[in-house]
Amino acid sequence: MHKHITIDSRVCHGQACFRGTRIPVYQIVRMMANGNSIDDLLREYPSLTRESILAGLDYAASLAEEQVTPLDAMALTG
Numbered sequence: 001m002h003k004h005i006t007i008d009s010r011v012c013h014g015q016a017c018f019r020g021t022r023i024p025v026y027q028i029v030r031m032m033a034n035g036n037s038i039d040d041l042l043r044e045y046p047s048l049t050r051e052s053i054l055a056g057l058d059y060a061a062s063l064a065e066e067q068v069t070p071l072d073a074m075a076l077t078g
Contacts, residue, residue: 004055016059018052021045025056032057 006019016025028041028048036044038053 004052005059028056029060
């Protein structure tokens with residue numbers, strides 16, 4: 001995944017981007033959620049590869065997998 005995704009505070013305000021581009025990962029994930037196919041995205045963004053798009057989806061999945069504690073739950077235990 002890190003072969004395709006970079007996070008650099010000097011690029012796109014530190015958002016995860018595809019290596020060598022200023023294309024944020026969230027943009028591609030959102031486009032796929034809105035019905036774009038990988039082939040659509042490859043035509044729209046020729047600097048991306050199928051591997052990089054799949055790495056972006058894997059990155060998004062790893063973020064969704066992280067445990068998040070809602071603030072209201074913290075108030076009840078704290």
